[in-house]
Amino acid sequence: MRTTIFLLLAVGLMNAAAATTSELSGYVAAEGSVFFNSPLSPEQERHSASLALQPEFYHEWENGSGFLVVPFARLDSADPERTHFDVRELNYLWLADRWELRVGVGKVFWGTTEFVHLVDIVNQTDLVEDIDEEDKLGQPMVHLSIPRDWGIVDMFILPYFRERTFPGRKGRLRFPLVVDTDNAKYESAAEEHRLDFAIRYSHSIGDWDIGIYHFNGTGREPTLLPDSDENGEPVLIPLYEQINQTGVDLQLVAGQWLWKLEALYRTGQADDFFAAVGGFEYTLVGVAGTAMDLGIVAEWAYDDRGDEATTPYENDAMFGFRLTLNDPASSQILAGLMQDMHSSARAISIEASHRIGSNWKATLEAWAFLDAPEDDLFYSFRDDDFVRLGLAYYF
Amino acid sequence: MLSLLLLPRVAAAETPEEKGLAIAQEADRRDTGFSDFTADMLMVLRNKPGQESTRKIRIRMLEVEGDGDKSLTIFDTPRDVKGTAFLNFTHKVGDDDQWLYLPALKRVKRISSRNKSGSFMGSEFAYEDISSQEVEKYTYKWIRDEVYEGKQCFVIERYPVDKKKSGYTRQVSWIGKSEYREWKVDYYDRKKSRLKTLTVKGYQKYLDKYWRADEMNMVNRQTGKSTRLVWSNYKFRTGLTDRDFDKNSLRRVR
Structure with a gap:
């Protein structure tokens, strides 16, 4: 309903004002995932193929205000939960001299580190897309941004909560018990209609980039409770608690070193806790006399809750290499x-991409989950080592 | 009276270093006061066998009084990097501040400006070649006067102040005597051998004062690869402000 009003409003304004720029872009992508081992459950499909489409329409007026629509759809051969549609963005931007206001479905990112996106909270994770948690669902919001010489203040009213997506019965990369997303529970009686709020201050001072925020509302990371569904089958029920979370993100440039830190303190979800991730990125330019750049990333993630953590990163070290070939195809390889x-638990990931011609891009993603003990979240993925190949056309 | 007496003596005692600096300062002075400009740029990458690939780029530049300029570089093609934007605050002294915007993640990423010798988006231009050329970033030496393609030129050498971070030991520049326009630059790498040559064509005058080139060609002498920049649609004094170069502006880029 709300989005309909925004759409009508935007279309009305579109007719009223003199148009300057309109454009349609986006991509269509095909991918295939090959798993090296048989699934743990006979319900799961072994391999999968998938097709995704994400068009983007943008319209901008002379005064800099604009309207943006980004729908997303995926068809998946194996998992009906991964076959899904989402409005990634649908918003109107009012650009004034001393502030900007975005109303509608939007997307924001907060954070500095590479492996874990700890403090990024506004948008819910679209977990069926990828286990790297970098894909996000569109979030309805009123977002006022006030840029000043002394920094940027961002204020958010978030009127509708988006539930996290989880792989279904037939999907892989899931827990032994399926997460029953149809029967999510909320701490708040208003359920997904509770108004959430966030305020953030960020600034760049010399070699430092700093951000600090407070969030009050429905926690994006559910607690998963063992239960049974209407057929009496054991499932996990997601419980979304009311939380308060204060987070900081810092980055320091020191020569070829980038030092990064993200930290948060959360109350309202079981015991109050602290979590942090920090590390560095060091870039070697023109390695071995070539045009290639090599980035070395090392990070460490810590979560006060230890084994009770709702993320796999309770005390983990992460190392990565990013090789940028600087060729016309923008070839890139990231290994982590x-x-x-x-414990002995570890995971290895590889991501690579290569442009073909000017509109096509080939991608490769591979994960291996090694030696996870039974109490580790990655234990569920022990037979889910996979390679995913993708080919996308950008228009 | 005193100054009148001193002036000829200073001129007479001008060392090649002083003359080189004076030429650089004069070129800089002539390009001062443009306020801001926007332009479109076609970047043509060419490999040794002659295969080409192109990138469409938009540039926005803001002149900053007392410090280096601010620039915003926006990629329109290839389509998979559409909306990628690069924000650069040049400083006369010390490292530049640089941010990269990755539209798929909506992420503004600070990048280390010590990578100035690195390739700019796969081209033969390094970050330090495309960032605004502040007088203070080099020391200078006048070498000789020479006719280059029928034009009377000063030939000067530039040496980076920050020797560790630059990919060059020196640059040799041909600057026209009449309008102080740069026609050619030879870049020498850390091993002091000639790495690249930039040639500039088709200068046009804007606002009756500011010269901008239509075409720049950077040839890598060691790999045989080259990158051509074809400029168009220059617009000066468009009314850009600091707001158009803050981190929010990266998120608004289309």
């Missing part, structure tokens, strides 16, 4: 190793 500091 995540090692649990308290």
Whole structure:
């Protein structure tokens, strides 16, 4: 309903004002995922193929105000939960001299580190897309941004909560018990209609980029409770608690070193806790006399809750290499190793991309989950090592 | 009276270093006061066998009084990097501040400006070649006068102040005597051998004062690869302000 009003409003304004720029862009992508081992449950499909479409329409007026629509749809051969549609963005931007206001469905990112996106909270994770948690669902919001010489203040009213997506019965990369997303529970009686709020201050001072925020509302990370569904089958029910979370993100440039830190303190979800991730990125330019750049990333993630953490990163070290070939095809390879500091559990990931011609892009993603003990979240993925190949056309 | 007496003596005692600096200062002075400009740029990458690939780029530049300029570089093609934007605050002294905007993640990423010798988006231009050329970033030396393609030129050498971070030991520049326009630059790498040559064509005058080139061609002498920049649609004094170069502006880029 709300989005309909925004759409009508925007279309009305579109007719009223003199148009300057309109454009349609986006991509269509095909991918295939090959798993090396049989699934743990006979319900799961072994391999999968998938098709995704994300067009983007943008219209901008002479005064800089604009209207943006980004729908997203995916068809998946194996998992009906991964077959999904989402409005990634649908918003109107009012650009004034001393502030800007975005109303509608939007997307924002907060954070500095590479492996874990700890403090990024506004948009819900679209977990069926990828386990790297970088895909996000569109979030209805009223977002006022006030840029000043002394920094930027961002204020958010978030009128509708988006539930996290989880793989279904037939999907892979899931827990032994399926997460029953149709029966999510809320701490708030208003459920997904509770108004959430966030305020953030960010600034660049010399070599420092700093951000600090407070969020009050429905926690994006559910607690998963063992239960049974209407057929009496054991499932996990997501419980979304009311939380208060204060977060900071810092980055310091020191020569070829980038030092990064993200930290948060959360109350309202079981015991109050602290979590942080920090590390560095070091870039070698023109390695071995070539035009290639090599970035070395090392990070460490810590969560006060230890084994009770709702993320896999309770005390983990992460190392990565990013090789940028600087060729016309913008070829890039990113390899990472995540090692649990308290157990043998580790995961290896590889991501690579290569442009073909001017409109096509080939991608490769691979994950291996090694030696996870039974109490580790990655234990559920022990037979889910996979390679995913993708081909996308951008228009 | 005193100054009148001193002036000829200073001129007579001008060392090649002083003359080189004076030429650079004069070129800089002539390009001062443009306030801001926007332009479109076609970047043509060419490999040794001659295969080409192109990038469409938009540039916005803001002149900053007392410091280096601010620039915003926006990629329109290839389509998979559409909306990628690069924000650069040049400083006369010290490192530049640089941010990269990744539209798919909506992420503004600070990048280390010590990577100035690195390739700018796969081209033969390094970050330090495309960032605004502040007088203070180099020391200078006048070498000789020479006719280059029928034009009377000063030939001067530039040496980076920050020797560790630059990919060059020196640059040799041909600057026209009449309008102080740069026609050619030879870049020498850390091993002191000639790495690249930039040639500039088709200068046009804007606002009756500011010269901008239509075409720049950077040839890598060691790999045989080259990058051509074809400029168009220059607009000066468009009314850009600091607001158009803050981190929010990266998120608004289309």
